[in-house]
Amino acid sequence: MRLLGGLSPAPTVRVVTIDALPGGEPMPVGGDLVDWIEAHGDAATPEVLVANLEELVAAAEPVDLTAGRPQPPAAYLPFPVEELPEPVRGFVIAGAKAIGCDPAFLALPMLTAVGAAIGTTRRVELKRGWSAPPILWTAVVGESGTSKTPAFRLVMAPVRELQRRYLEEHAAQEKAYLEDVAFHEKAHAEWKRDKKTTDAPPIKPEPPQATRLVVGDTTVEALAPILLANPRGVLLARDELAGWFGSFDRYSGGKGGSDSAHWLSMHIAETIVVDRKTGVSRTIVVPEAAVWVTGGIQPAVLHRALGAEHRDSGMAARLLLAHPPRIAKRWTEADIDPQAERDLAELVEHLYSLEYDIDDQGVDAPGVLPLTPDAKAIYKRFYNQHAREQAELTGDLAAAWSKLEEYAARLALVVHLIRWAAGDLPEDGSSDNTVDAASMAAGIALVAWFKREARRVYRQLSESDDDRRLRQLAEWIERKGGKVTAREVQQGRRDCPTAADAEAVLEELVAAGWGAWSVSAPTAKGGRPSRIFVLSTASTSTQPHNSRG
Structure with a gap:
């Protein structure tokens, strides 16, 4: 069965159990096909036997040849840029085309930077007693040379320009x-x-006091006075997030300690109390400390950084991750329209101009945006379905799902305020002080994509060396179009110097569920048929998809 399941296209197999004779009598103990044929008597002509057997075959259920076989990881789906409002959507698409990278390389830092521009001035209310800030923590996972840095710098340009003016x-x-x-x-x-x-x-x-929008220092002791002077919160933007992960252990004997606890509080804009060893104020109390985090990280560094202590604490679960597959660079004359850059800069500046509401005591307070009835209905459906999914999960994915539940609302708030700043809300003003159904649907669609990515990335984090070797080979095959012969593997891979090596590693991929063999017919000129390995997930990373299911 295993060999049959490895063929492409997969054959249909039915197993027929003959437990009764043609007259309806039970098959005798130890009986076999000979007894069944003899019971036909004089009617046992080849045509009758074949017809009766075909009836039995038609009544049998097909065998699932993939049952028990290892399943390959889910294929990467491109970031759903259609869920981003303008001008962010156009900027992300144009930037990805100009750089030659996946849109996720721009979309994740973009959403985080826009959320930081909103700051703690706004929250979305899901129900009485439950409101959420627009705080996002995002990380793009990619090897060196995958265009993380150019994409990151492009997105951060308007924020850094605004920061430069404030510092001047x-x-x-x-x-x-x-x-x-x-x-x-x-x-x-x-x-x-x-x-x-x-x-x-x-x-x-x-x-x-300096107005700070962006910070690079990741220690809580250095951040505390900055946050105290900047109650809107700040954006921690680092091209490489390895230093951020390292800061958790720097002053706590390698165990994370109090810095991790403070960071968990900064993810939900809670009060932190920081005791410093130096400075005029030894104890700093920061109400509603909020930090947005974005940057890139290499897979091996992420694997080391997200150790057991950070997974157990929930630090890892708070990260929205994307790990686009490596693609070959190709020269392009594509560029970003300067007007698109100006539109994005104006959007960012407009969001930074948002002011707090004033509460009954005359104190600054976040403006709270409730859901419209339609948005509430959409979120309730998502919440219930998401809860059913989470009930089936354990470990790291269960922890990630617990945070993604609220991330849908946070992303909806960010999307909604982008639409507000861009003048894209209904003209009657009905959605100015609420989060509407369109924004909530976009937030939920984005979370659906992040859930799929979480499964992919967490699977990769738990890979063995052999698993990683096979995955990297499968990604190489996908870049080749999803189909290869053993000879092509031998010629294109240094780790397969002989035809036997190439054949053996492709057999490993088949056994692991990554693909199957297909036999090509001889050409018009003749020749022998050749075996071709066909990747199960070939080309899916570039196919469009419906992000809303």
């Missing part, structure tokens, strides 16, 4: 502050010399 303003404020300090010191000295004065001492000027 701060430099001017710092210069003015130093002049004020000099005047204050002079005035204070004169006040001290005047023994008869009853005036209060001159008020010391307050140092200016």
